[in-house]
Amino acid sequence: MPRQIFQLRISLAGVRPLVWRRALVPGGFTLDRVHRVVQHAMGWRDCHLHSFEIDGQQYGEPDPDGELSLRDELDVRLDAVVGKGSRFHYTYDFGDWWEHDLVVEDVFLADPEERYPDCPDGERACPPEDVGGPAGYQTLLAAWTDPAHAEHRTLRDWAGDRFDPAVFDASRVGTLLRRFC
Template sequence: MAKNVRLLKPEPDLLLLHIELKWVEPTIWRRIAVPENITLGTLHTVIQFAMGWEGGHMHEFEIAGENYGIPDSDGWGPRVNSETRQTLIKALYGKKTFSYLYDFGDGWDHRIEVEKKLPAGACPQVPYCVDGANACPPEDIGDAPGYAEFLEAIADPDHPEHDNMVEWHGDSFDPTVFEWERANERLKDIKV
């Protein structure tokens, strides 16, 4: 008599990604571990949560010469392949670096490098933010020069835009702070 044996699918290996926001000083970066079979749509959410973005703008991946994102049903916007079913490991085609653009108006360009492969279970949760540095710019601040102007204004109480920037942002802002625990709390909500 044969028993019903259910074979468990092995957990996928993890990819350790180094994400750096380009054109910004001080350098803003995160190191995250994700399953190699994560969809690009889910990876977008992971990047949003790890960096500290709010997710209210369009985005696009450029990986191995292909663009992925959410195609515009009305035909506006850039032509992209759908990110919903495409996995990171398949999109990479053996490449180690790719880019992620968030907010087409402000143009927050991220460089992402696959640093190494880790065994499944190497992290206390998946996805997991291993490390990082510096605060993410506030949404809708403009581009990198707009962020630099914001930092200058909030740092100098005598700056003509100081009060406006503090009121607009709503509270204090320290560009050197990265809240690692908060990033991982947010990442716990993502099912991969």
């Protein structure tokens, strides 16, 4: 049977301008692999805990202390819990609390000439890790382009020379996805 590909639109909630990605993911991927797709597509470094919420059920890495009620993401395939038109959520970094809205835009048969997963489209750079969530990122953006801002130099130095909030390279992300997911 040909593989089904899920076209996901991943949007980072709570930030303006919008940071988003379109990812093409095999439906047979387990949620732990979808987690890796979101990490690489968005530009996160997988330094923090995460979870999915799908139809009121939480999925992630099981908590050995049993404090979090999560179903094991290793045991659940994407195509078993969502379909075309489904909406679900992914939260990354329970301190900064980055919420991602995911929508299954389409489901189609894999093109035998293509390699998956892929990220054909998106806009803007992902916020830097540990910037302080959406509020911290908005402060960074305000300071970024305003040399008169009290934190302009400090935040530019902290974010580094390679960070540019407007830049997103879909072909680079596609290569990372195929290599690491």
